[in-house]
Amino acid sequence: MALTLYVDTARWRAHQQSVAEQFPGLVPVCKGNGYGFGHERLAEEAIRLGSDILAVGTTYEAARIKDWFGGDLLVLTPYRLGEEPVPLPDRAIRSVSSVEGVRGLVGARVVIEVMSSMKRHGVGEDDLVKLHSAIDDVRLEGFAIHLPLDRTDGSDAVEEVHRWMERLRAARLPLHTMFVSHLKAGELTQLRNQFPQTRFRARIGTRLWLGDHEATEYRGAVLDVTRIAKGERFGYRQNKASEDGHLVVVAGGTSHGVGLEAPKAMHGVMPRAKGVARAGLATINRNLSPFVWAGKQRWFAEPPHMQVSILFLPGDVAPPAVGDELVAHLRHTTTQYDRVVDR
Template identity: 30%
Template structure:
């Protein structure tokens, strides 16, 4: 079973470089599964864009290019042995956990996310704890408009010392450029940077086998009754790769621009699709399109063309 991501290298890189040229203070984000590309390879690409690179956790600072400084976005209770990365704190407890560590931190300020982050007093608390505070971060939610996100950031500015960089996210470059010139800013970009040109990316899965079925037949882990005469299509993608039905329950698979029905929910390494008799049907060894967010998908094969 194989999930394959095909990338038009020139088109993809042209978009990435175009964004980097447009954004002053860009911080590329390379975290989790590396946005479907894998963290190691994507970090090399990111190192060509900025000397700073944002990662998800302290466990993701290993194996990064030597020329970049990692910025860890998620607070940690156990600081790393090195002071090279810039860590994030979002509460007094996070600050206490880093007491005695000699590195740099960014202080997370509260936003509508209500995840972690506090008021501006955390900056002084971090400094009293001996942490070198180099900036503050504001992380608006995805919900709302770009103007809503901008307003959440602007509301904090009167309390922020202009000597501190203001790290922001979830803004389009045009909105980012409109922030008041009272402060210096850095823009964290992940999805828009790496996935902004969807036409450069193609996700698909291979067909392992097919089986003709008749009305009344049952198949699958739960012996589900088939919808009618047709073909069961065994697709080499399942929960082991993060493949699941769409949020509305529909199948994530397509063949010849037609959505393929699922007989039942995907399992570890195989999904069972159903094609009614008379409809175009893939054959063993063919590939079918897969509609999944790349940040949720473990790709087996990355192909550059």
């Protein structure tokens, strides 16, 4: 019995197609764990979409995926002088975020990232003049800008890209292609109208693969159900049951990513209050699991084990049977399933 990822394949692919239609020339992104689907699966889906290029996170990912995808491979992590060399085919394109990086890639195909309001990495405005001589020794595929997801200051994404386009134009740098991230379809249309000589290509990962939440579902199989009385000890730590109920052993533990949670940015009073409440409950070993039974997420009886989790169900809730499956609310980017089932 397993932790299973169920995929409504027709619905999932219909969503992909709708995104591709909204963003002509999009660059599918396949990085990390392949957004929960794996690199090989997403390479196949990119081919199905007719993509001529696939973006990956690192050179190591590019080396693994090159045998599954025959088009260009855009490495998103910027090149750094002195990095470990990884053999890649000529169809690999390196991202670069510094003038020194450009000069270190003589003869290579490169995309130059500019510094956005993300402040993560990128060439600054003051360095644009230095790029003239540097780009003569590389095969420039275009420029790129990675924009923030949220704009709490009310700033405008189109305006930010527009300013960079004007800077590049003023520096007399080629503007044939601009790769962008985190723009809406309407915003991309605005930019195409403003700069008709430039080909804008949207790099899209999450929205493409995970944009339709109803197309996928994780479920963990129930392995055992044990009745327990108030005061009885159980588990690795031999804690006492606080009331009568059942212990439910379900497939899915730390090796699957169960119990992992990325830090969240919280805005507003209510989300912060809920965060404080969860933290307070955790101090008394009350942690909510991702598994759902009888319409509610259920509490861990104790921290998840390597391959299974033990849940506590109070006595007034009818327990599942061995072999039933519990829906699990898990992050695709941190989950490793046992099997995938296409439906």
